Amino acid sequence: MIMMAATIEEVLQQERDMELDSFSAEDAFTLGMNVLEIAGKQSRGLVVSVRRNGKLLFYKAGTNTVIDQDDCIRQKTNVVNLHSHSSLYLFLKYDGDEQAYCQVNGVSSGDYALNGGCFPIKLRNAGMIGTVAVCGLTSEEEHMLCLNAISLLKRQQYKGEASSAK
Template identity: 85%
Template structure:
């Protein structure tokens, strides 16, 4: 894919939701696992709303370091309000430059793909979806595709309930 920082920003704008409930968090987490298929065995998945962990799953082939990577990537997104992959591209992977620019410690922040902000239309960021266990770009695309699926599911649910 070789996305640019501007393309990733557009993806963020395109993935804004109208609502995001605890049930949506569960659906989003399950979407990640379903899309990942067999790769889900090596993934850690985390979905948060307002900082509260609403969905967590660690596959049988994961390691403890992945939990720390999720924490550090989520910190990046919470600090900047943008996906960790966007910030990875913006800072050209230079974690030290990111930390200096934001006066934060590297042990608490990771510039890597795989954490995507959950934003509500006209309200801003309300949560995050994060994965660990693939390449930076694969993790980003997995989050993006899972949110895209959630958007379709929400729309289909509204359409069917309006009948």
């Protein structure tokens, strides 16, 4: 089992703090680019996915990635779509016990994975409308990368540097 420094309460607070006022297709592109910019040279080993209402709006696979990373993105995104919480939150809630998670939720381990690295995109007063997912680092690093990229998007929106259209 991978030990995470974050607690369930901290992750829930992060989710609340990252609620956006709007999220357009342009914002999805900005968010994806934020992930790559923050990751720097590590981005060569990353797969990044940003979706809004299930539609893939941004995708980038670095030069040092493998096809299994796409499957990992799909599995983590399924977890977030089912629960409207980050995949790290679910990992912590189930103490990393994927078998228990699948049994309790009636889902297949082939389609759902308890790994950090997928974060819900939520609108204030509207709920979850999308996801940002990263694969290629540790679960906690992926979670923090998503969190920092959304935080940067919030600042860009506030400063008018990103699209504010819904």
